[in-house]
Amino acid sequence: MKLSVIIVNYNVSYFLSQTLLSVRRALEKLDAPAEVFVVDNNSVDGSVAMVRARFPEVILLENKHNPGFAKANNQAIRQAQGEYILLLNPDTVVEEDTFRVCCEFLDNHSEGGGLGVKMLDGQGKFLPESKRGLPTPRVAFYKVFGLAALFPGSRTFGRYHLGYLDKDQTHEVDVLSGAFMLLRKKALDAVGLLDEDYFMYGEDIDLSYRLTRGGWKNYYFPGTRIIHYKGESTKRTSVNYVFVFYRAMIVFARKHFAPNQAGVFSLLIHLAIWLRAGMAVGRRVLAGVAPVLLDASLLYGGMYLLKNYWEEYQKQGPADYPSPLMQVVVPAYVLVWLGCAYLSGSYDKPFSAWRIIRGIVIGTVLISAGSNFLESYRYSNALILLGAFGAYWRSLAGD
Structure with missing residues (x-):
């Protein structure tokens, strides 16, 4: 048996089917006995x-x-x-x-x-994790504090990737990616x-390191390419990913580094965990509030434009509305409209015009009712109605 392909799957049926189709075609070009495991x-x-029905082999x-x-990988390796x-x-x-060119390369090396x-x-786009260096405390420091990103081509700061x-050249490297990791069974x-x-x-870093310590070489080989839909089998921007990945790095440091190095590495990694977790949470919060803030600004x-128009062409009596209108009343209107729209599900997917209408109507009723009780802040009902239409059309445009 020349090659054993092992794929560990967890809830990515569609992508798994595409992977297995490509594996089937690649095995036809290998011209040697092979087997495929899905765990x-x-x-x-x-x-x-899906696997049983479409890939009986x-x-x-x-x-x-x-x-x-x-x-899960070890389960299949033991049978391979x-x-x-x-x-x-x-x-x-x-x-x-x-498969053919990769096996030929290892046959010749x-x-x-x-x-x-x-x-x-x-x-x-090229994925830099195709080739990686060993994450020593110094390398981790450069990555955590952004020096690796600022100077990716530096021999000092760019060692992580x-x-x-x-x-486009073949190189000996420290670490192989677990997304595609071809291993000699004898070395394993x-x-x-x-x-x-x-x-x-972390298991790919650990195994790569043990291979080099055992006298074997790890190669980065660009003689063929694969597509890796990064983030499908694991959501890499999630807070859970941040904690699991960096804690795996701590396991690696404690296992392979001297106690003093492991302590420094652990400190850096804990710092990275909280920085990355904070960034991940911040991105989620920003993604959630950005549409609301944009709508609030436009409303x-x-x-403000409606007020100016009404003062110029429609309003009877004194020319200008008092300053509290734009300082207090209109912000309150916007808050009520968007708050009711949000609670009504206007920002949920999939888009629903009915949820927008319901939220804006409820908000307009509350604003009208509230203005009747607060005479000192009662201005134009026409502005309220025109603002309600504006809120509705802005929500439609946003979706």
Whole structure:
């Protein structure tokens, strides 16, 4: 058996089907015996039924719970018969010649214990994690404090993603990506399987490091490419991802670094956890409030223009409204309209014109009723009605 392909799946049935189709085509070009494993970690999206129906050649291992990425891979590795073992993410697509050229490369480099390839995202952009350096405390410091991002091509600051190495040339690297990790079975037998202390993330760094310490070489090989729909099998911007990933880094440091280095590394990683978690929460909050703030600004501006028009052409009596109108009353109108629209579900997906109408109507009724009780702040009912129409049309335009 030349190659054993192992895919661990969890609730990404659609992407898994695309991966398996590409694997099937690539195996036709390999011209050598091969096998494919799918280890399903208790998916609830029909993944198991899909594999059984569409890919009967696949060896399906169905877990009744989610034991984690490392343990699930090890389940299949222990059964695999291939000279080479490929750990492949379920949100990837390989080229037709990927398996053939990768196996040929390791055939010609007997010292190679592992191999990674050039990875592109769904838009065809190169993914820098295709080649990585060892995350030492110094490298982690440069990444956490943004120096790696500022100077990606620096040999000093860019070591996390080895940005100074040409992405179109073959290189020896420290760390391979678990999204596509081709391993020599003989090397795995020598250094051991994936460390199951890692539930998810970090196990690829750990295994890569053990391979190099065991005398093997890890190669970055751009002779073929894969597409990695990064973020489908794992949502990388979520707070949960931040905590799980960086805590995996702490496990790695405590296992492989000297106590003083591990302590420094742990401090840096904890700092990174809270910085990244704060950024992730901030992005979510901003994404949620930005449409409301935009609507509030446009509504206030529209009411200001309406006020000026009404003063100029329609209003009887004194020319100008008193200053509290724009300082207090109109902000209150906007707050009530948008508050009622929000509570009515106007900002929920999918879009519903009825929810917008309901929210604006309720808000207008509350504003009208409230203005009748507050005579000192009672101005023009026409402005209220025109503002309500403006709020409705702004919400429609926003959706």
